[in-house]
Amino acid sequence: MLSIVPDPDSRGGGSPASASLIDEIVREGARQMLAEALQAEVDAYIAQFADQRDERGHRLVVRNGYHQPREVLTSAGAVEVTAPRVNDKRTDPGTGERCRFSSAILPTWARKTPKITEVLPLLYLHGLSSGDFVPALGQFLGSSKGLSAAVITKLTEQWKAEHRAFADRDLSEVDFVYLWVDGIHVNIRLEEHKLCLLVMIGVRADGRKELVALADGYRESTESWADLLRDCKRRGMRAQVLAVGDGALGFWGALREVFPDTREQRCWFHKIGNVLAALPKSAHPGAKKALAPRSGMPRGAGTPWRR
Numbered sequence: 001m002l003s004i005v006p007d008p009d010s011r012g013g014g015s016p017a018s019a020s021l022i023d024e025i026v027r028e029g030a031r032q033m034l035a036e037a038l039q040a041e042v043d044a045y046i047a048q049f050a051d052q053r054d055e056r057g058h059r060l061v062v063r064n065g066y067h068q069p070r071e072v073l074t075s076a077g078a079v080e081v082t083a084p085r086v087n088d089k090r091t092d093p094g095t096g097e098r099c100r101f102s103s104a105i106l107p108t109w110a111r112k113t114p115k116i117t118e119v120l121p122l123l124y125l126h127g128l129s130s131g132d133f134v135p136a137l138g139q140f141l142g143s144s145k146g147l148s149a150a151v152i153t154k155l156t157e158q159w160k161a162e163h164r165a166f167a168d169r170d171l172s173e174v175d176f177v178y179l180w181v182d183g184i185h186v187n188i189r190l191e192e193h194k195l196c197l198l199v200m201i202g203v204r205a206d207g208r209k210e211l212v213a214l215a216d217g218y219r220e221s222t223e224s225w226a227d228l229l230r231d232c233k234r235r236g237m238r239a240q241v242l243a244v245g246d247g248a249l250g251f252w253g254a255l256r257e258v259f260p261d262t263r264e265q266r267c268w269f270h271k272i273g274n275v276l277a278a279l280p281k282s283a284h285p286g287a288k289k290a291l292a293p294r295s296g297m298p299r300g301a302g303t304p305w306r307r
Contacts, residue, residue, distance in 0.1 A: 031079045034072075037105055042084045045101055052090060060089040061101075072111060081106060167215070172236025176202030176212065179262070181245040183220035196220060198228050202240070212237070225254035233258055246270040 042063065049061040064087035071078045086101035102108070184197040196219065200212040213232055217224030239259040245251050246267050255262055272291045276284055 027079055030074060031081070034079060034081060034106070038081075038083050038103065041103060041105055042086055042101070045086060049088075049090070054089070062087050070111070072106070167213070167231075168235070170236055171212070171232055172238075174202070174210070175205060175238065176210075177205050177241050178203035179212070179240045179243045180267075181225075181243065181251050182267075183217065183248060183251075198224060200228070200232070220248045220250040222250045222253040222257075225251045226257055229254055229258040 046059075046061050046063065050059065052060045054060060064085040067083045067085055069080050069082045072081050073079075083103065083106055088099045088101050090099040091097065092099055180201040180203070182199050184199060195216050198213070198215050198217040198220070200214075202210050202212040204210065213228055215228050215231075217228070239261045242263045242265050243251075243255055243259075244265045244267050247270065252264060255264065268291075272288065275291060276287060279287055
């Protein structure tokens with residue numbers, strides 16, 4: 001049962017002490033729930049092999065105390081975990097090796113939860129350098145274990161490898177009917193301020209959306225878009241029925257060069273934005289309703305508009 005008694009001097013709304021108490025309650029609750037889950041997992045494993053005994057009638061799978069405590073970084077902060085141990089004396093009939101219990105909740109190597117791992121690349125993209133992760137997240141999570149600069153550097157190499165695999169994948173097996181494109185201009189971690197991200201999202205015949213490509217380009221130029229389209233074509237991508245994009249001239253010139261049979265459609269969302277920008281705010285609700293795409297029409301599509 002969770003029991004935390006606040007210091008009488010720390011009471012009072014909005015004080016740093018009360019905020020710290022909330023964090024402590026959350027961490028303690030997470031610690032106890034994790035401990036109970038690990039205990040239930042071990043109990044179920046032992047019960048599964050309760051009928052297996054040695055020649056003296058002793059169970060082959062029994063409890064064996066606890067592992068050394070370790071900290072695990074979670075979205076609730078740093079939580080100290082003391083996982084129960086299992087003594088499994090069985091042997092694998094095929095290999096002859098000793099059987100071992102492996103927790104599905106807390107693997108032996110785990111020092112941080114998947115959610116923490118997922119947020120690291122987002123922080124990196126927002127400009128946090130590898131050397132800044134340790135003090136920044138250590139202050140936020142209450143611990144910096146498992147977040148050394150070497151760990152962050154290793155993760156960045158892993159992210160780069162995953163991006164290379166994504167950028168080189170075969171596209172010949174997928175038939176995209178629609179293609180949405182846009183250029184996203186950012187000002188973080190870019191040596192050239194004129195660089196932007198070129199994004200292509202494809203829509204299959206069954207309506208499923210899929211990220212086709214993500215690459216850097218120069219001011220959404222025709223050559224940057226053409227390079228990306230040529231690369232997709234080289235990897236097997238076929239011409240789409242319709243391509244949807246904003247009014248940037250670069251993509252349309254590249255599309256006509258690489259996939260001349262694909263029809264062009266100005267993005268309905270951008271067209272609505274252009275219309276609303278020319279109207280007073282009091283007219284926006286009625287204009288949005290009148291300009292809304294017809295029922296059943298793919299968002300962003302409509303009657304093809306040639307430039």
